[in-house]
Amino acid sequence: MGFKAKARKHRKDADKDAKKTKASTREGELSCGVKGCDKFADKSHGGRSLSVDDAIDMWGSGGYTPRKGRVRICKSCYRKWKKENKNEDMY
């Protein structure tokens, strides 16, 4: 009897962990560094990282959240940034 109760408790914990992992792989782990944007900036989601200087040019110094000296941004924010910075890409 005691053994059964123990086994059930263990299984419950395992379920909880599995759920956690599933959610994070589906949703992505890195959120976009642009304020007001709640998309994901993971590489698997097409995210990119910009330098802080690039982010300031585009979103202003309070409009983004830096991470280790870079700003992780989602695919659509990167597209917006690229559009604005087309000229620099030309040469």
Ligand SMILES: [Zn+2]
């Ligand atoms: Zn974004």
